[in-house]
Amino acid sequence: MTPNSTNKNLIMGSQVTEHGSTTLRLLMFPWLAYGHISPFLNVAKKLADRGFLIYLCSTPINLKSTINKISEKYVDLIHLIELHLPELPKLPPHYHTTNEHSSSGLLTFSAAVTSYFVNLVKKPGVKFPVPDIYLRKIEQVKLGEMLEKSAKDQEPDDEERLVDGYIQIALICTSRTIEAKYIDFLSELSNMKIVPVGPPVQDLITNDxxxxxxxxxxxxxxxxxxxxxxxxxxxxxxxxxxxxxxxxxxxxxxxxxxxxxxxxxxxxxxxxxxxxxxxxxxxxxxxxxxxxxxxxxxxxxxxxxxxxxxxxxxxxxxxxxxxxxxxxxxxxxxxxxxxxxxxxxxxxxxxxxxxxxxxxxxxxxxxxxxxxxxxxxxxxxxxxxxxxxxxxxxxxxxx
Known part of the structure; x- marks a missing residue:
């Protein structure tokens, strides 16, 4: 499952049916890239099997390939919701997907990388405590250029949301088997409860x-x-x-x-x-x-x-x-x-x-x-x- 935190990508509610039973409804809003939408769809199928009603939201260009992966079994349980972005001369509808652009903004990180950046924000000048996680000189230059560029488009409180308690629980696509010390360090740094949810739900079936x-x-x-x-x-x-x-x-x-x-x-x-x-x-x-x-x-x-x-x-x-x-x-x-x-x-x-x-x-x-x-x-x-x-x-x- 790809989301880093609950408030960015998942919204849950419920409704009472005419028979008095409760159906849990879940809105999924993954990052606008095929590599993120696909695992969300696999999670949606697993949740639909357990009685959830799923609304998966993305742009038409992304949903065009997604609709073919919803079998008749899930037609009434997984609903695709089109997100129509403004049409601009340099951003026509067929560009409403990150698959054709360099990635920036919302990212799916490991606990190690997330803790590295939180340490950078919360403890400027303090070296990351695990020497195995580092950037070479050329990588530092590239990262600096990217951060400088993204800072121009950043909302004033974006950093504080992650490091100052705005997010209380974060779901991370990782495992304590892989990242125990980084999960613990990130939790300590950010005062968040870190929940490792393992790798994305897999779907190996293909008819191509x-x-x-x-x-x-x-x-x-x-x-x-x-x-x-x-x-x-x-x-x-x-x-x-x-x-x-x-x-x-x-x-x-x-x-x-x-x-x-x-x-x-x-x-x-x-x-x-x-x-x-x-x-x-x-x-x-x-x-x-x-x-x-x-x-x-x-x-x-x-x-x-x-x-x-x-x-x-x-x-x-x-x-x-x-x-x-x-x-x-x-x-x-x-x-x-x-x-x-x-x-x-x-x-x-x-x-x-x-x-x-x-x-x-x-x-x-x-x-x-x-x-x-x-x-x-x-x-x-x-x-x-x-x-x-x-x-x-x-x-x-x-x-």
Whole structure:
């Protein structure tokens, strides 16, 4: 479940039916991105099974793909409510989604990252007490630029809402198995009750013919022999980074599934976007997709041995849930600190950028081989399986 706190995304009420029974009604208002709406919809189905009446609110462009995922069973229990934003020359309706824009504003953070920023606000000048969670120099520069830009649009009391008791309870998509010390530190800093709710509710079902073809291809590969490469729905590689990733995958000689995405209005033919002859050279060893892939099914497959990820928190939690080690390639915002957190946990290795923020094909190739082929990967998978098992036990005990 993706919301950080109850008041931003969920509103609950009740109504009495003509028979005198009470139906709990729940309004869900997720962040305007597919990666957030999808887990909310999965939660909505689980709650509908327990008698809740759900209203899921988003923009028409987001709901267009959502409506097809509501089966006849849920038609009367899950209602889609359209949010019509003002139409502006630079913001037509097809842009009323964050999937085509850089992310800013409301974010889904780990407890480690949230406590890092709360410490920054409440104790300026006081170093974060866990040295494993840090930003490199180039990352500090990028974060400073982003914070300076966002401060111009920020309401005067936005910071105080989080740190001064405006929010009393926060639901965070995490677990004490993963972040116990950060949950406790955040609770102490903010005077909030922190409730770890585990990873997003998973829905592995897909009827897409292309997805079935991809999964059949994956089924022909050996156990733990394939790396899944995806950088989320809102982050796009530069041309230079895309070439380095492509050459790194080619040099690694490892099977792969790579999801390549482009910003709205800048779509390209894959052959033009990738290094010349790349698709021919990799042949049946790899699949390159320019659309959404069934990420959960791929991570849940026995042939998948690693996940090259930007380390958005949802992707991190999904990978932990399915026991797949992460090859971290963070870009900005909370992602570098998420990467440091999972490296600290012993379930990831990071592709480290140079002082100019660039990645290099040689390091990418070596890191992939270490995780998929060498003993490093065996250790990571063993540790990840243990944490995944403990996470499931923790959630089962709580229920």
């Amino acid at each position: 013919a292309d997805d079935m073809e991809l999964m059949d291809w994956l089924g022909t590969k050996d156990e733990n022999s394939t790396v899944f490469v995806s950088f989320g729905s809102e982050y796009f590689l530069s041309k230079e980074d895309m070439e380095e990733v492509a050459f790194g995958l080619e040099l690694s000689n490892v099977n792969f599934i790579w999801v390549v995405r482009f910003p709205k209005g800048k779509e390209q033919n894959l052959e033009d976007a990738l290094p010349k002859g790349f698709l021919e050279r990799i042949g049946e060893r790899g699949k390159v997709l320019d659309k959404f892939a069934p990420q959960l099914r791929i991570l849940n497959h026995t042939s998948t041995g690693g996940f090259i990820s930007h380390c958005g928190w949802n992707s991190v939690m999904e990978s932990i849930d399915f026991g797949v080690p992460i090859i971290a390639m963070p870009m900005h915002l909370d992602q570098p600190m998420n990467a440091r957190l999972i490296v600290e946990l012993g379930v990831a290795v990071e592709i480290v950028r140079d002082d100019d923020g660039k990645i290099h094909k040689g390091e990418i190739a070596e890191t992939i081989k270490n995780v998929i082929i060498e003993k490093t990967g065996e250790k990571l998978r063993g540790k990840m399986r243990d944490i995944s098992k403990n996470l499931k036990w923790e959630l089962r005990w709580r229920l």
